[in-house]
Amino acid sequence: MTGGDSVAEVKRILKDYPKMEIDIVNLSEEIAELEAMLKDEPITAVRFEAERVTGGAGELTATERAAERRIKTEMRIETLKHQIAAIERKQRVVNRAVDVLDELERAIVHARMAGRTWEQVADEVNYSERGARKKGEKAIKDIAFMLFGV
Numbered sequence: 001m002t003g004g005d006s007v008a009e010v011k012r013i014l015k016d017y018p019k020m021e022i023d024i025v026n027l028s029e030e031i032a033e034l035e036a037m038l039k040d041e042p043i044t045a046v047r048f049e050a051e052r053v054t055g056g057a058g059e060l061t062a063t064e065r066a067a068e069r070r071i072k073t074e075m076r077i078e079t080l081k082h083q084i085a086a087i088e089r090k091q092r093v094v095n096r097a098v099d100v101l102d103e104l105e106r107a108i109v110h111a112r113m114a115g116r117t118w119e120q121v122a123d124e125v126n127y128s129e130r131g132a133r134k135k136g137e138k139a140i141k142d143i144a145f146m147l148f149g150v
Helices: 003-040 062-099 103-113 118-125 129-148
Strands: none
Touching: 003 062, 003 103, 003 129, 062 103, 062 129, 103 118, 103 129, 118 129
C-alpha cells in the first residue's frame, strides 16, 4: 500500500469507527437469535418406520434436514464471531495508534471521528482552521505509519 493509499484508508477507517460498535452489537444480536433458535429446535428424533431409506433419490429425511440446518446455523454463528473478532481487532489497533498521538492530535482525530467539520474542530482546539487541518493531517499520516508502516 502506498503512502497516499494508506492515508486514504486511515481516513476511511476513522470515519467508519463509530459504526464499528453498532456493527458489533448487531452481529452479537444475530448470534444470540441463532443460538436461541438452535436451543429451541432440537434435531428430530430418528423414526425408522416413517423415514425409510428410499434407494438414493437424494432426498433428506426430516432428521437429516434438521441436522443440516443445525450445521449451517452453527457455521453462520462461527462466521459472525470471526467478523466480530476482526472488527474488535481493528478497533484495538486504531485505539493504540490514536493513544500515542499527542493530546492535541488526539483531540483533533476524536473530533473528526465524531463527524465534526474542520471549522468545528478548529474552534474546539483553539486553532485556526488551517492549523487544525495541518495538525490533523500529520496525525493521520502518523496513524497510517503505525497501521501500515507506510
